[in-house]
Amino acid sequence: MFDDTYHRERMVRELVEARGIRDPRVLAAMREVPRHLFVREHLWGQAYREHALPIGEAQTISQPFIVARMSELLEVAPEHKVLEIGTGSGYQTAILARLGRWVYSLERVSELAHQAIRRMRQLGILNVKIQVFDGTVGWTEVAPFDRILVTASAPAVPTPLVDQLAPGGKMLIPVGDRERQRLTLVERGPRRVRQRELDEVAFVPLVGRFGWRTNEEMER
Numbered sequence: 001m002f003d004d005t006y007h008r009e010r011m012v013r014e015l016v017e018a019r020g021i022r023d024p025r026v027l028a029a030m031r032e033v034p035r036h037l038f039v040r041e042h043l044w045g046q047a048y049r050e051h052a053l054p055i056g057e058a059q060t061i062s063q064p065f066i067v068a069r070m071s072e073l074l075e076v077a078p079e080h081k082v083l084e085i086g087t088g089s090g091y092q093t094a095i096l097a098r099l100g101r102w103v104y105s106l107e108r109v110s111e112l113a114h115q116a117i118r119r120m121r122q123l124g125i126l127n128v129k130i131q132v133f134d135g136t137v138g139w140t141e142v143a144p145f146d147r148i149l150v151t152a153s154a155p156a157v158p159t160p161l162v163d164q165l166a167p168g169g170k171m172l173i174p175v176g177d178r179e180r181q182r183l184t185l186v187e188r189g190p191r192r193v194r195q196r197e198l199d200e201v202a203f204v205p206l207v208g209r210f211g212w213r214t215n216e217e218m219e220r
C-alpha cells in the first residue's frame with residue numbers, strides 16, 4: 001500500500017518555503033487531500049512532485065503550486081458557493097470543497113467527469129456536484145456564484161461566466177493564446193467589473209462555445 005504521508009508533508013513544506021503560499025486554509029486542504037488518488041497508479045510516486053501529470057483524454061492535473069496559488073488568489077470563504085470550470089481529475093475540485101460551502105463543477109469530457117464523481121464518493125466529499133456540459137456557458141440553474149475558478153485557458157473572459165458572478169464575486173481564469181496565458185482576476189464591484197492580470201501560466205485550452213474551437217472544428 002502506498003504511504004503518502006511523508007510526500008504530502010514535503011509537498012506542503014515546499015509550497016510554504018519555496019513557493020510562498022501563506023493561506024493556512026489552503027495549506028490545510030493541500031495537506032488533507034490525497035493527491036495520488038487523482039492520477040493513475042503507476043504515477044503515484046510522482047503525484048506530490050512539482051509538475052503536471054497526464055490524466056488521459058489529452059488533459060493534465062496541474063502541479064501542486066498552481067493548484068495552491070489559484071486557490072489562494074480566489075480567497076474562498078467557508079460560506080461561498082463556487083463554480084469550477086474544468087473538473088479534470090477532480091483534485092482542484094476536492095481542494096475547493098475543503099474551502100467553500102458548495103462546489104459546482106463542469107467538465108466537457110464525460111469519462112473524466114465520471115472518474116471525478118467516483119473519487120468524490122471514495123473520499124466522502126458530499127458538497128460537490130459535477131455535470132458534463134460546456135463550461136464556457138456556465139451553470140445558470142444554480143447561479144450566481146461567489147467564486148468561479150476556470151482551470152483551462154480562454155482567448156477571452158467568457159461573458160456568461162461574468163454574468164453569473166454574484167455581487168462582490170471573484171473569478172480567476174487563464175487568458176491568452178494556446179501556448180501561454182496570464183491568470184486574470186475578475187471582480188464584480190458595485191458599479192463595474194474589473195480585471196487584473198497576474199501570473200504567467202500555461203494551461204490546456206478551454207474548449208466550448210465561448211472558448212476555443214476543437215481541432216476538428218478548426219479543420220472544417
